[in-house]
Amino acid sequence: MSRPVIVKVNAAVRRRPPVPALVVAVALTALISGCGGARHQSGAQPAAAGTLAAATGTTSGCGQKAAPGSVRYAVRAGGRSRLVIVHVPTGYTGSAPVALVLNLQGSQSTASAQEVFSGMDATSDADGFIVAYPQALIPDGTGYDWNVPGEPLVSGRYPPAGSADDVTFLTGLVRDLQARYCIDARRVYATGMSGGARMASQLACDASQVFAAVAPVAGLRSPSPCPAARPVPVIAFHGTADPVDPFTGHGLPYWTYSVPDAARMWAARDGCQSASPRTVTGAGYTLTQYAGCGGGAAVELYAIDGEGHEWPGGPAMPRAITAALGPQSDAIDANAVMWAFFQAHPLPA
DSSP states (O other): OOOOEEEEEEEEEESSOOOOEEOOSTTOOEEOOOGGGOTTOOOOOOOOOOOOOOOOOOSOOTTOOOOSEEEEEEEEETTEEEEEEEEEOTTOOSSSOEEEEEEEOOTTBOHHHHHHHHOHHHHHHHHTOEEEEEOOOEEETTEEEOOOTTOOOTTSSOOOTTOOOHHHHHHHHHHHHHHHSOEEEEEEEEEEETHHHHHHHHHHHHOTTTOSEEEEESOOOOOSSOOOSSOOOEEEEEETTOSSSOTTOOOSTTOOSOHHHHHHHHHHHTTOOTTSOEEEEETTEEEEEEOSOGGGOOEEEEEETTOOSSOTTOOOOOHHHHHHHOOOOOSSOHHHHHHHHHHHOOOOO
16 A cells, blocks of 8 residues: 655645635535635634645654644655645644544535635634645546545546545555654544545545544445444534435435435444434434444434535535535534544544
8 A cells, every 4th residue: 555755845834725716516616705704714814835844754743843724735645646735723732642634525626625615724723633634636527526435426437447546545644644743643533525525434444443433524425345443433414405415315326325324324333222323303403323332432413404515514605605505504513513523532542
């Protein structure tokens, strides 16, 4: 398995991402505008551009300083150049190990778009974890798609022959970031939107010894086969009015069974008491919790009433986005809820 190596920086350290063109889900291209009022965005101005050396190859980046803010790296992996945006939280010292969250873009989207769409930089700053936004590689529309093993793209076609192995890329990226930053190996997590959620679901199966827990948003799947080496904690979020990946299933070729079915399959795989889950009805959402899981795992599904193909509690999107993807909801803050779940589920010692 080849290991990604960071070879240079596309220099730009900033506290607040620029407003990019956002491409999310099936054949959607729209411009983000008016994001100055986004609920999770920091008001800090971009810092001066800088240059960082390549990773040293050491097993720990503890002791290496890094300025807070977001940096765009060019990454060499499997003979290909890849992009990753890494956000270092305010107050990071480089001496105390912190958690790492990989936040994966949706299909036909980009890493920059995901940074804005999820608003996770502010959660990173508030709670002191590093968040990395890797970019997929298969061109699609004005963005890129992940190579989810055995699954078709949103177009219905399968990834081209010779496409990058994204499981290898993402697990290798974790090792590389551990060499650059002071990261707690027991607290590495994955989340993502839509196609990125399907990729995060795959990581739970194929890299269960690397990712302590996963949090798919608008794209929970239960891959088969699933060679997970342990019960994997899973928390998922999905709008009941999602027009892209319908909550009840029966969508595009990659989207067959329902989201509740996917949660039930994870509960069965994790050895939970899947026959009698606990249901909690809140203001604008329903939470289904599976308990009694093996290895201290848990499976939770937040069904967001009337929400579309959106990031629950995320930054307000312009009408051009919500007209295509469906309504947003503030019923829950997915970032805060998933972070609490991640904190409760490190890798077993």
